[in-house]
Amino acid sequence: MSTLSSVVAPIFDVEKIREDFPVLKQKVHGQPLVYLDSAATAQKPFAVIDAIRRFHEVDCANIHRGVHELSQRSTAAYEETRAKAKRFLNSRSKDELIFVRGTTEAINLVTSSWGRKNVKEGDEIIISAMEHHSNIVPWQLLCLETGAKLRVIPMNERGELIMEEYEKLLNPRTKMVAVVHVSNALGTINPVHEIVRMAHNVGALTLIDGAQAAPHIAVDVQDLDADFYTFSGHKVVGPTGIGILYGKTKLLNAMPPYQGGGDMIKVVTFEKSTYADIPYKFEAGTPNIAGGIGLGAALDYITALGIEKIAAYEHRLLEYGTEALSQVPGLKLIGTAKEKASVLSFVIEGIHPHDIGTVLDKQGIAVRTGHHCAQPVMDFFNVPATTRASLAFYNTFGEIDALVGGIKKVKEIFS
Amino acid sequence: MVHDLYQEIILDHSKRPRNCHTMADATGQADGYNPLCGDKLKLFIRIEGDIVKDVSFVGSGCAISTASASLMTESLKGKTREEALKMLEKFHDLLTTDTAVSQDLGKLVVFCGVRDYPARVKCATLAWHTLKSALTNNTEEPVSTE
Numbered sequence: 001m002s003t004l005s006s007v008v009a010p011i012f013d014v015e016k017i018r019e020d021f022p023v024l025k026q027k028v029h030g031q032p033l034v035y036l037d038s039a040a041t042a043q044k045p046f047a048v049i050d051a052i053r054r055f056h057e058v059d060c061a062n063i064h065r066g067v068h069e070l071s072q073r074s075t076a077a078y079e080e081t082r083a084k085a086k087r088f089l090n091s092r093s094k095d096e097l098i099f100v101r102g103t104t105e106a107i108n109l110v111t112s113s114w115g116r117k118n119v120k121e122g123d124e125i126i127i128s129a130m131e132h133h134s135n136i137v138p139w140q141l142l143c144l145e146t147g148a149k150l151r152v153i154p155m156n157e158r159g160e161l162i163m164e165e166y167e168k169l170l171n172p173r174t175k176m177v178a179v180v181h182v183s184n185a186l187g188t189i190n191p192v193h194e195i196v197r198m199a200h201n202v203g204a205l206t207l208i209d210g211a212q213a214a215p216h217i218a219v220d221v222q223d224l225d226a227d228f229y230t231f232s233g234h235k236v237v238g239p240t241g242i243g244i245l246y247g248k249t250k251l252l253n254a255m256p257p258y259q260g261g262g263d264m265i266k267v268v269t270f271e272k273s274t275y276a277d278i279p280y281k282f283e284a285g286t287p288n289i290a291g292g293i294g295l296g297a298a299l300d301y302i303t304a305l306g307i308e309k310i311a312a313y314e315h316r317l318l319e320y321g322t323e324a325l326s327q328v329p330g331l332k333l334i335g336t337a338k339e340k341a342s343v344l345s346f347v348i349e350g351i352h353p354h355d356i357g358t359v360l361d362k363q364g365i366a367v368r369t370g371h372h373c374a375q376p377v378m379d380f381f382n383v384p385a386t387t388r389a390s391l392a393f394y395n396t397f398g399e400i401d402a403l404v405g406g407i408k409k410v411k412e413i414f415s
Numbered sequence: 416m417v418h419d420l421y422q423e424i425i426l427d428h429s430k431r432p433r434n435c436h437t438m439a440d441a442t443g444q445a446d447g448y449n450p451l452c453g454d455k456l457k458l459f460i461r462i463e464g465d466i467v468k469d470v471s472f473v474g475s476g477c478a479i480s481t482a483s484a485s486l487m488t489e490s491l492k493g494k495t496r497e498e499a500l501k502m503l504e505k506f507h508d509l510l511t512t513d514t515a516v517s518q519d520l521g522k523l524v525v526f527c528g529v530r531d532y533p534a535r536v537k538c539a540t541l542a543w544h545t546l547k548s549a550l551t552n553n554t555e556e557p558v559s560t561e
Binding site: 351352353354355358359362369370371375378383384385413414 | 417420421426429430451452453454455475476477478479532534535538
């Protein structure tokens with residue numbers, strides 16, 4: 001099988017890239033680590049680790065309002081990440097980018113701030129059948145509170161959204177369409193341009209969950225015209241606890257604050273407070289400064305490699321993996337959309353994913369097993385759980401071969 | 416190696432679980448659910464006087480949880496309610512502490528390998544948590560490992 005890898009021209013030097021990721025050099029249970037769980041969290045390059053370390057060693061100070069040197073340095077570094085995120089997402093202004101803990105907080109910010117102000121009884125929110133729990137539960141909470149109705153775009157057996165059904169769900173009561181860009185459980189790349197356009201046609205807003213898209217495909221929020229877009233830092237080789245919410249200026253200006261506290265105000269008296277301009281209005285309290293600076297280094301790293309090259313390389317890996325796994329008797333891929341990125345989710349007849357995961361782990365192969373925080377997806381495919389191998393640009397064709405070899409071993413034990 | 420966990424007897428019981436059926440004349444039953452892996456189990460028990468006369472289960476789960484349920488049903492027959500609950504305690508200790516392996520557990524000692532796999536302890540204890548629920552008649556909500 002490894003012959004396949006040798007016939008494709010290299011897009012970039014993966015072995016050299018792997019040198020940037022110290023985690024990848026270790027052995028696990030006596031075997032070289034094969035890390036196939038990047039959809040859960042991506043590994044971090046030295047550039048990110050060093051940026052965080054440098055902040056703590058050299059520039060550590062609280063940001064904003066400090067007149068001393070360290071505070072100015074840390075403020076500049078933190079705010080520079082906002083400028084980097086602007087380039088990464090191609091937003092019109094860096095003021096449209098709010099630092100959050102991650103995608104989950106970003107969605108909760110929108111449901112709390114925009115949702116409570118704008119959603120009323122009888123309104124409708126549309127999500128899809130392949131959402132992560134983080135893009136289901138906050139909307140459910142909003143619907144419970146407001147009396148709005150949650151509607152769900154169904155999917156087909158390949159794990160693709162049924163657009164005709166989506167069209168039928170849209171109506172003048174639709175206030176928001178919140179859909180995942182790339183499914184974490186299936187790998188499906190949704191037609192978000194079309195989804196956004198159709199939502200706008202009935203006057204609805206859109207939120208696109210880009211947690212699994214930002215690490216793998218180019219995102220241009222202006223071209224996409226989404227009203228909100230969000231991603232997590234730790235999935236784009238940055239640290240955990242930091243992420244970005246993009247929102248259109250006009251919307252953000254009209255939204256009430258999300259949390260109250262320091263840094264989000266202009267003037268505070270006991271009678272009344274006035275709020276800071278966007279994006280600071282949504283950023284109460286001392287933020288994750290080190291995380292923000294680490295995210296900046298991560299975006300630099302991804303940008304330097306080139307997201308288009310990353311996408312092209314990962315596509316080859318995915319095709320190779322799909323072909324290799326398809327040849328394993330009794331194995332069924334879950335999620336076979338035409339447009340897919342980086343995820344190989346599968347079940348093997350008669351063997352539970354947790355047993356697969358444990359036996360693979362003993363061979364140094366890290367995969368994720370379970371419902372991937374997408375229980376409705378599992379219900380749809382009528383499986384309790386799947387095994388998911390998820391790919392990043394630092395994975396190799398050899399690692400796919402190792403996975404296939406590992407699965408053979410699993411089958412030997414449980415057959 | 417991985418065979419410390421998946422010993423022959425565990426593999427055997429996972430592939431051919433014993434007492435894996437519903438029970439028409441059960442005096443108690445309970446549902447168990449492990450939301451982490453989606454394992455579901457329904458336990459049936461028939462108690463006469465204070466003696467466990469019969470235990471069975473149905474459900475879907477991994478090799479560890481299926482084998483654990485299967486071996487549990489075998490071990491419980493003829494035990495009193497109190498003995499069954501004591502067994503649960505000893506089994507739990509076997510999986511979670513470094514104490515010496517209790518000889519009273521009989522075949523169940525094969526699960527001592529689970530100690531080294533903290534992520535899998537809940538798989539092995541699902542049936543036992545469900546048993547506790549069935550014995551204490553707290554059966555309105557499915558017992559969850561989370």
